[in-house]
Amino acid sequence: MEIPLSNKAAILPRDRSQRAESAFQIIILLSALAIVVLLAAIFLSLVLYSLPSLTAFGPSFLVRKTWDPVTGTFGALPFLVGTLLTSFLALLISMPFSLAISIFIGEYFKRGVVSSILKNVTELLAGIPSIIYGFWALFVLVPIVRGFQMKVGIFPYGVGIFTASLILSVMIIPYAASIGREVITLVPSGIKEAAYSLGATRQEVITKVILPYARSGMTAGILLALGRALGETMAVTMVIGNSNRLPHSLFSPGNTMASVIANEFTEATASLYVSSLIEVGLLLFLVTMIINVIGRFIIKKISIGA
């Protein structure tokens, strides 16, 4: 006699408690399945409702510069450019800061009051809604940027790509820093000690041993932070200036994929217009999905390795 096993053996229907047993198994199975189905349904709905736009414009949707609801011509290039500019700029601005926090709590002050305060404060602030960041940016950052623009003699919009990047960089610091800390603490102490025993200073250990060792983790952290930045909607919407023209400088107003949807979705009535906005949503969904999956994959790989 052989009993092939796992807890399945316990769920052969026999009496009432075994019926409850199988009901429980089925419920949790269906719930897990529901998540996969939900994601598939999200993707399929986006594709389905993008079809009019997909068939009307094809791949040229990605490279066309005009987005004109009046004539019914839709090209997403301005938003792709706007999204890439704001996200990368934000990443660039925030990088030294998030790296510093990661090193601070991941290496210099692993324990202790200061680092726990810093950690808790950043975590709490990461929980502040993005609408608040947007509101603050609109009333504090925009006038500052406007003042700067007047001083250097460019048109003082105040709002625009640069302002959006600034607030975005503030918003992603806590997120990037927490991934950075995780990655840094994964570096095995053995190789650090080896470097110290050779007479290296702390700074040399950090820049020549820890950071290179944590390189792939850092890449993952950057990707995940990028994924965050790409999809951030409200704060950007409030300060980017809502212009559908291709931005010609960092200070020009623009739109990101997320902000154009936020700004125009309720006004869109023509079906091709709605469909084009949904296609922008589909693009955003796909891009963030790919970035997140790659980032998570790297993180998982290095945490198993450690």
Added chain:
Amino acid sequence: MSLFRVRLRIAKDIGFKAMVIVLSFLSVAPLLFILFYVIGNGLSSLNWNFLIEIPKPVGEIGGGIVNSIVGSFLLVIIASLPSIPLGIAAGIYLSEHKESKLTYWGGLAVEVLQGTPSIVIGIIAYLWVVVPMGGFSALSGGIGLGIMMLPMIIKTTEETLNLMPDFLKEAALALGVPYYRTMLRVILPAAASGIMTGVLISVARIAGETAPLLFTAFGNAFMNWNVIKPVNSLPLLIYNYATSPYPEWHRFAWGASCVLVGFVLTLNLSVRIIIKRWKVRF
């Protein structure tokens, strides 16, 4: 090695540390500044009437945000009702069937859902609920927010259950307790504090979401308890008032921001403090 080079390296070491410390505190500064700015601007608008009245039209003095508070409350309830049980059940599956294919795909789906921009979830709630129902509603907004909280609940459930020691389950099973009862009556209660943390933090999170509500819950200047009618929520109110041209509306929005931030921070803080006490120690 020359003494000079050693000195140089030590100087670099000190300089680097100083830079790390300065940059770290610099990066917290704007965050704290935002917090104090909101509180500083908002506190003056706060009074009892602000919390219990509905907004007044432009030009009239006074009014309050009670309809937005009620709306936010409704939305959170609608989101939580299906998402909490579904998320916990899915989390149980993911932690109990580590080898299964579905766990692999489910885990991936959770990651992707968590990274999905909230505005995209808004589109989905619009397509799935607003379009078939023919109008904006609290229901559609709640469903959007519910989708947003799912991955967070699933993840914390899975992670908390993974931390449960095997001996707990063995103790119950060896007493002849069926597997499902072991999970429901032993493992889940022991994991309750962890799961609650995840649930409350996800509530704090969706309570501040705006993007999925723009074209679902939509906003409403009046009091509404009806789930198939549009409702206002605190973030929606802040958005609409902050982007309006009227200074008195801006003040109003600062007041609402203060309430929202207060709610979110209190929830986050108290979760961290209270849950620690509840935690079952092994």
Added chain:
Amino acid sequence: MESAVLRTVGLSAYYGDNLVVKNVSLSISEDRITAIMGPSGCGKSTLVRCFNRMHELTPGAKIEGQVFLKEEDVYEMNPITVRTRIGMVFQRPNPFPMMTIRDNVIAGYKLNGIKLNRSKRDEIVEASLKEAALWDEVKDYLHKRGTFLSGGQQQRLCIARALAVKPEILLFDEPTSALDPKATAHIERLMTDLKKTATLILVTHNIAQAGRVSDFIAFLYLGELIEFGPKGRLLTTPKDKRTEEFLTGKFG
């Protein structure tokens, strides 16, 4: 030979493809203490976990052969019934941390959804705790959580919990290896007393312990049952060289 309450026929157990219990045939006598000994990793725990169908809960685990509980094939029975009739006490004391001492004792009823009226409940709690020699120490703290108890007390609480559902057989998997000598002595005395109520199967590393409490000893080596017999004979005149080497401390 006395009547066998538990009998295995050609029992083998696997983790995945890894065979860890090899073709074991064994008869356990009623109301006696049978010790299962052998070096670490030889499959003692796995063997006893096959008796109450705990082994199958490990993913990838597999079983061949038969286990009879009073002529009934355990693997034809409902696993839930098997586990109420064959209780188990683990190496590490594992009271339920979120339950009071009282609820821990009647956990077998509570968790199975069996309602007890107050007097019945109190009766079971008192009787089980007395049997586990813990009553006097905890009778005033029944409403408190069991986690403040000492390790030895926690282990006796676990024994009371197992006894409360009135099992015919009690499996002890190294019940004293996490305890100090005094608590160990206490548990050993308790085991000898429990012989009146149930058949005991004791997994142990400790030769002296087996000598003190057991009636029969089974010696397991690399998953095989090498020798089985009355304690006196096995400890003084082992037939197999491997048993002798184990007893003289050559390995394990």
